[in-house]
Amino acid sequence: MTRRNFLAFAAAGAGTLLAARHGLAQAPAFPSKTVRFIVALGPGSGADTGTRFVAERFGKITGQSAIVENRPGGDGVIAMQSLLGAPADGHTLMYLTPSPMVLTPLLNPATPYDPLRDVRPIAYIARSQAVMVTGANSRFRSFAEVIAEAKDKPGTVRMSNYGHHYRIGGLQLQQVTGAKFIHVPYKGAAQANNDVIAGDIDVAITDTGGAMPLIEAGRLRPLAQTGPNRHAFLPNVPTIQELGVPYELIVWTGFGVSAKTPEPLAQKLEELLIEILKSPEYKAYNEKQGGADIIAGSGAQLKALIVAETQRYRELARTTPLADK
Known part of the structure; x- marks a missing residue:
């Protein structure tokens, strides 16, 4: 082996050892596909x-x-x-x-x-909180009105839900208020919110992030929030706890x-x-x-x-x- 070839071989070996020490030798690319x-x-x-x-x-x-x-x-x-x-x-x-x-x-x-x-x-x-919403043309102007009708006329107020978390949230709200809703399940928030807007569903407890564009567009009316404090985007909307109900959904x-x-x-x-x-x-x-x-x-x-x-x-x-x- 000539001196030139030896030096090249030694340099290559040193590079391989250095890469190995840093966990780079022969490491496959990740991610390697979609x-x-x-x-x-x-x-x-x-x-x-x-x-x-x-x-x-x-x-x-x-x-x-x-x-x-x-x-x-x-x-x-x-x-x-x-x-x-x-x-x-x-x-x-x-x-x-x-x-x-x-x-x-x-x-x-x-x-x-x-x-x-x-x-x-x-x-x-x-971590985030949810919001109770109704349609812009809904008869309900407040959370108190929703609960009052759902108590006085059990089974007449339709509430949409999607996933166990929101469904259980609705059931827990029933327990702490004495109200009784008709629970209508959906696969996701989009169709549930659309049906609230259309008036086919009276109210929904829904994801705040997904509801905000519709609230800002005036298509949904927020009635109450489910967190311990008011959301920065909804400073004028009370929490359910503020309204005297011991309820929280996070x-x-x-x-x-x-x-x-x-x-x-x-x-x-x-x-x-x-x-x-x-x-x-x-x-x-x-x-x-x-x-x-x-x-x-x-x-x-x-x-x-x-x-x-x-x-x-x-x-x-x-x-x-x-x-x-």
Whole structure:
């Protein structure tokens, strides 16, 4: 071997060792194909629009295309089956909410998955509240009017809901007020809100982010908020607690992958998503769309929340019916 060839060989070997020390040697590119973000609700919901924003940013950061697939129905079961049926290679994620991760398994013993066993949470997005709305031409001008009619004329006020979380929220409102609604289930917020606007449904407890454009356009009238404090975007709309009713409904959100996903890939996804959630661009988007409290937390934080929420609802079920009888 000539001196020139030896030096070239030595330099190449040193480069390989340096790359190995930094975990770069022979490391396959990730993501290496289109990434799917599954949403258990239809288009038009805050979950849908928020996930589309994240997917777009994810694509810019990674250089790979990222798409959103809406898989509504089955209270999250259809979406979850799509996630768990895909290759566990980090290229399929799901938008997580209380319905598929806590309530569906509690309410349906035949649920074909165990969220704590089968899902690896990778990012805790945010906490938000809901808003009770009615149509712009509705006979109802206030929350008190809704409750009064639903108490005086049980079963005449129609309330839309989608997913177990909002459905149970409506049932809990019945329990604390003595009202009785006709609960009409939907697969997502868009059609539910449209039917409220049309007057086919009287009221809805719905996602604030998804409702805000319709409220601002004068198509929906907000009556009350479900959080402990007034939302910054709805400063003139009282909370239900302010109106003397001991009621609160908070929605948390996150992302997850199959628990079979190799941990290095799950950790990489966690880093990418938290980077997006902490970005100025996401903050600006959030302020325009729904003003939720951004958490941008780790998968471990989200898992701890899911465990706590599961226990909370188990205890709640002992005193409150979690299904309409």
